[in-house]
Amino acid sequence: MLGRGRLRLQGLDLGSCQSDRAILQALDAAGVVYAIEAKGIVVHRSTPRAFSFDATSCPDLFPPLVALAAYAKGESLILGANRLLHKESNRAQTLMQEFAKMGVTILQEGDRLVVQGTGVVQGAAVSACGDHRIAMALAVAALAAVGSTEISGAEAIKKSYPAFFADLSVLGASVSLPHFN
Structure with a gap:
């Protein structure tokens, strides 16, 4: 449900042993306003601030953390980048390369990514x-x-979340999938 600057995420098991639940700590570090409810969380529209987060134990969070850091003004540090080398892609390199096309500067300094967020x-x-x-x-x-984005190879989402773009559309995003079957 999206409306009035809020997004309700239901069905989240906040007691899960999955490391991805660490996203809440990252949201805290970025100053994102959210509330925990019985069946999930409600995220309120807010402007993230630059943050530092150790994602060594949750490397799958790197991509969404980079997206968050891109909108935070200042330098965000995400630690654990060495864990990204042998994923579906070299995620550190891919994040730097593709976000650069969107005007976001990301540097790898040893085991961390430094995201230069401009908002x-x-x-x-x-x-x-x-x-x-x-x-x-x-x-x-x-x-x-600012402007439209075309993602080639977007069908890769079928691996983990086939309904991702349909769900974004339900939330009000303008999604066009001309080559997506």
């Missing part, structure tokens, strides 16, 4: 590089981008 993301032609999490992070970054 503004430019729409662009980008590639998922065969990686479902990259495809979703690019799509999330595109939601508030």
Whole structure:
């Protein structure tokens, strides 16, 4: 449900042992306003601030954290980048390459990514590089981008979340999937 600057995420198991639940700590670090409810969380529209987060134990969070950091003004540090080398793509390299097309500067300094957030993301032609999490992070970054974004290889989302783009559309995003079957 999206409305009045709020997004309700239902069905989340906040007691889960999955490391991805660490997203709440990252949201706290970025100053994102949210409330925990019995059946999930409600995220309120807010402007994220630059943050530092150790994602070593949850490397799958790197792509959405980069999307978040792109909209935070200042330098965000995400630690654990060495864990990204052998995923569906070299995620560190792919994030740097594809977000650069959207006007976001990302540097790798040893085991961390440094995201130079400006609060503004430019729409662009980008590639998922065969990686479902990259495809979703690019799509999330595109939601508030200036101009439209075309993601080649977006069908990679079928690996983990086949309804991702349909769900974005239900939430009010303008999604066109001309080459997506």
